[in-house]
Amino acid sequence: MIRARSVLLALAIGTILGLVPVRSADAIETLRFGVAPAGGGAQAFHLADGSTGQLRVFNKTDQPMVIELSAATASVDPSGSVAIGGVARGVEFEEDAVRLDAQSSRDVTFHVDGRAPATGPAAVVLAQIQGGDQPGSVVERLAVAVYLDGVPGPAVGDHDTHGRWAWALAATLAVVLVGVGITRAARRRWTLVRTT
Amino acid sequence: MKRSTLTLGVLMAVTLIVTCLPGARADDVTVSVNNPGGTRTVFLETIDGQPLTALDLGDGASQPLRVRVVDSSMDRNGFQVNAEMTNLYRSTGASAWDFSSSVPSSDVSLGYSTTPLNTLDVSALVQPVVDVVGSVPGGLCLLLGLGSCGLSFPDLTANLQTLTVPVDLGQLANLPIVPQAGQAGAFASPSFNGIGATDPAKPGVPSPTSLRMLGGGTGVAGPLLTSLDSTLGTTLSGVPLDSVLPIATVTALLQQTLGAAYDLLSGPQLTSILSTLTYTVDSLGAGSILGQSGTYTSYPTLNVSLPENLDPGTYEGTLVVTAVQL
Numbered sequence: 001m002i003r004a005r006s007v008l009l010a011l012a013i014g015t016i017l018g019l020v021p022v023r024s025a026d027a028i029e030t031l032r033f034g035v036a037p038a039g040g041g042a043q044a045f046h047l048a049d050g051s052t053g054q055l056r057v058f059n060k061t062d063q064p065m066v067i068e069l070s071a072a073t074a075s076v077d078p079s080g081s082v083a084i085g086g087v088a089r090g091v092e093f094e095e096d097a098v099r100l101d102a103q104s105s106r107d108v109t110f111h112v113d114g115r116a117p118a119t120g121p122a123a124v125v126l127a128q129i130q131g132g133d134q135p136g137s138v139v140e141r142l143a144v145a146v147y148l149d150g151v152p153g154p155a156v157g158d159h160d161t162h163g164r165w166a167w168a169l170a171a172t173l174a175v176v177l178v179g180v181g182i183t184r185a186a187r188r189r190w191t192l193v194r195t196t
Numbered sequence: 197m198k199r200s201t202l203t204l205g206v207l208m209a210v211t212l213i214v215t216c217l218p219g220a221r222a223d224d225v226t227v228s229v230n231n232p233g234g235t236r237t238v239f240l241e242t243i244d245g246q247p248l249t250a251l252d253l254g255d256g257a258s259q260p261l262r263v264r265v266v267d268s269s270m271d272r273n274g275f276q277v278n279a280e281m282t283n284l285y286r287s288t289g290a291s292a293w294d295f296s297s298s299v300p301s302s303d304v305s306l307g308y309s310t311t312p313l314n315t316l317d318v319s320a321l322v323q324p325v326v327d328v329v330g331s332v333p334g335g336l337c338l339l340l341g342l343g344s345c346g347l348s349f350p351d352l353t354a355n356l357q358t359l360t361v362p363v364d365l366g367q368l369a370n371l372p373i374v375p376q377a378g379q380a381g382a383f384a385s386p387s388f389n390g391i392g393a394t395d396p397a398k399p400g401v402p403s404p405t406s407l408r409m410l411g412g413g414t415g416v417a418g419p420l421l422t423s424l425d426s427t428l429g430t431t432l433s434g435v436p437l438d439s440v441l442p443i444a445t446v447t448a449l450l451q452q453t454l455g456a457a458y459d460l461l462s463g464p465q466l467t468s469i470l471s472t473l474t475y476t477v478d479s480l481g482a483g484s485i486l487g488q489s490g491t492y493t494s495y496p497t498l499n500v501s502l503p504e505n506l507d508p509g510t511y512e513g514t515l516v517v518t519a520v521q522l
Contacts, residue, residue: 043273082408083278086402124520139516140519143519
């Protein structure tokens, strides 16, 4: 009976996995690989500050490949074009690279820490095939825009996570110092009371 | 234990049915999904359509290329294909470069011909809404003792329709995805991807110049909807009701309207009522466009202006192309 259940369970899992196609709905892709927000139903990420997103990356080829993951800042220029900038420090992937078997896909989690810009996406999450570039070559990257909900503020790339910790540390120190000051004052008063 | 096994078995059966269901028969219930969930494929090609893996400028100063985006039942969301460029470094052997001798990326630029864009095979997937009216024929109406013989079923969701959208390059705003031409200009600030990744002068936080080679936006729905309304009217002209929406929807509404009298109807009587029904198509709203297909092409040219007093040799760089889903 246990064996039968195991077989049934394996078959059920296999069947369910079989429903997840290598090519994802709403994906942007090249001939070799593709990306899309995991779960389908959306083409870009709309996230809240401090939340996580899942990027589905998939290998369309018959060979294994390693996909490198990163994030870059994004801004809308006066012509309405989205310019991709430098590294978006407020977006962190749990893995910088994932290995994909032939014809397979994986969902990779990233964390977002930042505020929404006045317009357009705050950042893009990027994927490119590791070692896909050769001298004099072309590197193909695929990206999905990350829009942040909430009140506009410093962009993801400008957001200083360390600064936030520094403020927290300074505030804690201030509380400690005030506490020490109060304690000393109380001691002095107690001493005064005691000596008089 | 038996129950859990049974549950797994049922789960398998259901999932297998979903996977293996054959084409729906006419009397099957039509299940439509609002998100068609398509794909968007980006092709970077030589001007004659071969995959672009390298750009050899030879002794020349420019090289044309082709950027093609093919949407298949994709949502109406924008995209952009951007380019960045590294400096061109003097090659000193296989995968070896003299980083102190280079052509700066600012001497590399993108340009476009007089016809920078092309758009082909555009269609829109729409969800029409129809109003159905008809009547119970006089004698039958009296026989059934109905208070009103008229029938009216407004705002019924009809079957999905794929409409061909005519392409007029002078009226791009009429398209579900409005193609945007590329940006001409120099790569003022270099990328440090590809070959540039090992440049000792790579800054901690590179900020490369990013130029759009092709874009697609959603534009304003108004002109598109007017065009689609016209096409939808032509497409559905003369199409019988049972081909526009599931007949089961109509019979269910008829049953609801006639109440107990519905059960007294013979087959021919029901047919006589159904034969009176006609429909009109409502104007489409922006939410009626569920997806689009099309091919959007741009023809940029990569130009290099070699600086004077450049050391002789072969210079290599990396063109970084990023396709962004917006």
